[in-house]
Amino acid sequence: MTEDVRDQALRGALLQRSDLWKAAAERARRLMSGRAHDVTDAMRMIDDYRLLAHDLARARRLMPNSRAREFLEAAYAQAHTTLHKPVAHIGYALWSLFRDQIPEAIRWLRPHIVWVALLFIISILAGGWMVHTYPDLIGLFASPDLIATVERGELWTEGMLNVVPSSVLSVQILTNNIVVSLFAYCAGFLFGLGTFYIVGLNGMMLGAIFMFCRQHGLDHKLLEFIVAHGCVELSVMVLSGAAGAAVGEALIRPTTMRRSQSFQIAALRTSKVLVACVLLLIGCGFIEGYISPDPDFPFWARVVVGVSYWLFMVSLLRGYPLGRSRSNRPIEA
Amino acid sequence: MAHAADSLVVDSVTGVDVSLEVAGTGARSLAFLIDLLIRTILVTAWYVVATLIYNGRLSLQTPDDPDGTWYLYVATPATLIYLLYHTVLEIGMRGRTPGKRMAGIRIVTRNGSPPGVAAQLVRNVFRLIDSFPVGYGVGLFTCLVTRDHVRVGDLAAGTLMIYENRNTLAARSLPVSAGDRPIDIAALELAGELLERWNTLESSARVRLARSVIERATGSAPDASADETALRAQLERLARPARMEGAPS
Numbered sequence: 401m402t403e404d405v406r407d408q409a410l411r412g413a414l415l416q417r418s419d420l421w422k423a424a425a426e427r428a429r430r431l432m433s434g435r436a437h438d439v440t441d442a443m444r445m446i447d448d449y450r451l452l453a454h455d456l457a458r459a460r461r462l463m464p465n466s467r468a469r470e471f472l473e474a475a476y477a478q479a480h481t482t483l484h485k486p487v488a489h490i491g492y493a494l495w496s497l498f499r500d501q502i503p504e505a506i507r508w509l510r511p512h513i514v515w516v517a518l519l520f521i522i523s524i525l526a527g528g529w530m531v532h533t534y535p536d537l538i539g540l541f542a543s544p545d546l547i548a549t550v551e552r553g554e555l556w557t558e559g560m561l562n563v564v565p566s567s568v569l570s571v572q573i574l575t576n577n578i579v580v581s582l583f584a585y586c587a588g589f590l591f592g593l594g595t596f597y598i599v600g601l602n603g604m605m606l607g608a609i610f611m612f613c614r615q616h617g618l619d620h621k622l623l624e625f626i627v628a629h630g631c632v633e634l635s636v637m638v639l640s641g642a643a644g645a646a647v648g649e650a651l652i653r654p655t656t657m658r659r660s661q662s663f664q665i666a667a668l669r670t671s672k673v674l675v676a677c678v679l680l681l682i683g684c685g686f687i688e689g690y691i692s693p694d695p696d697f698p699f700w701a702r703v704v705v706g707v708s709y710w711l712f713m714v715s716l717l718r719g720y721p722l723g724r725s726r727s728n729r730p731i732e733a
Numbered sequence: 734m735a736h737a738a739d740s741l742v743v744d745s746v747t748g749v750d751v752s753l754e755v756a757g758t759g760a761r762s763l764a765f766l767i768d769l770l771i772r773t774i775l776v777t778a779w780y781v782v783a784t785l786i787y788n789g790r791l792s793l794q795t796p797d798d799p800d801g802t803w804y805l806y807v808a809t810p811a812t813l814i815y816l817l818y819h820t821v822l823e824i825g826m827r828g829r830t831p832g833k834r835m836a837g838i839r840i841v842t843r844n845g846s847p848p849g850v851a852a853q854l855v856r857n858v859f860r861l862i863d864s865f866p867v868g869y870g871v872g873l874f875t876c877l878v879t880r881d882h883v884r885v886g887d888l889a890a891g892t893l894m895i896y897e898n899r900n901t902l903a904a905r906s907l908p909v910s911a912g913d914r915p916i917d918i919a920a921l922e923l924a925g926e927l928l929e930r931w932n933t934l935e936s937s938a939r940v941r942l943a944r945s946v947i948e949r950a951t952g953s954a955p956d957a958s959a960d961e962t963a964l965r966a967q968l969e970r971l972a973r974p975a976r977m978e979g980a981p982s
Contacts, residue, residue: 453745477749477751477752480846480848481841568803568805660888664889667855667889668851
């Protein structure tokens, strides 16, 4: 028998299995769309995957330009996607995220957190020094309305609740903070420079405004306003900056063969920290909307709120609320 | 994992690689525009209905001094629908949105599987960069210059877009039908061998052997009136089943 005749016979045998392919494709579609929860179906999918792979390999050789091969390519790709679909256990995923993945990411980010915190502190000092030495420079950091209010001896936060209700204020503040935090992270894509710019600018603004308030005897009032929410808010700023810096470093000094792969690994690893940052900023928004502008809250109560929330943040980032302890830590390579 | 022209080839445990066709900038833009349209309709619909309920009369006028209720029930949900449309739908629909579905594309990771929640979140967070300076300028530029037509968000999340519509269409257009009767491979081989030796055989032997092989292959005896030429033609058809059923596309 010649090779041509044998191939023709094989083609015939292959095409005879078309009903099996159709059944496999239909089963894959059902499983993918979540309309099938039958264990038998799921088990048969594994056999289908082998069958389709086997037949596709033959079809690629025997009839590369046929519609049968196209069908097999499509059915095989569909079966591959179905079999490799990630398992969706939302409860377990969240538990694992907060118990293990965020603490791991934070540990990995430690050097970046230290350096970004240092940059933030230096920026605050620089901003304060600039306004202390050249008071007119406050115009670079604050709006004319804010400057005029402080020069009248008032803080711009006074009477805030008379203008906007707490609920609205909270939503506006938390949205703004989340956007700034995400920007600080994403800007790391510019080889970390964007992150440094955002962190540095925010630090300088804080230092400059604090110094400006001090020059007008309002520094204690400002501290009173920010202490409840500021402890966590500023820490989150540093955290998202550290995540952005890690992304930037991955591009500058790739840890893998390809820069894009290194970027991807860093982005996925640090994204977990951002989830915690967003949640913490939502809490900050509510504190800033309900507690910080309310004159009825005494200073000591604000300090207690601020410090308690900060301690909660630290324990959350270490995974303690979900039962993680030092003994749970994986052995480092 | 390897790349052919505009396709992603993924290694598989079976040893047979999976070939996925990468969606281009045009398909991605089309999907984005459809989603933008849907998003705008949803936001407008929410705004109109919520404002009518808030005003308590047939008026869409925004209050001069909006209070907390207006912000919480009218403005905030409309903003959330607009901002979280992609994130929520892509996670819920496993890498699809209505726009992507209509454009026939979906998001996959580089191993061909649907992306996980972390990858989806990263992909959407980086929209902040992709949307710079206006009209997704950065995203469009990176789509045009990268091999897989991906934006910065895809680079960060390790995802890309593939066509799925074409695959589905191919699945529906399978032309083969084996029928109830199994094909006798040995009979087909005999038919091939007989055709090869056709000219070396005597006429009576050709007719006798051809009738025997055809009867075995098809399950029924050929027409008694069929001559030598008709029998040869029938044998040739039998020996080329792939050409008959799996017609080239």
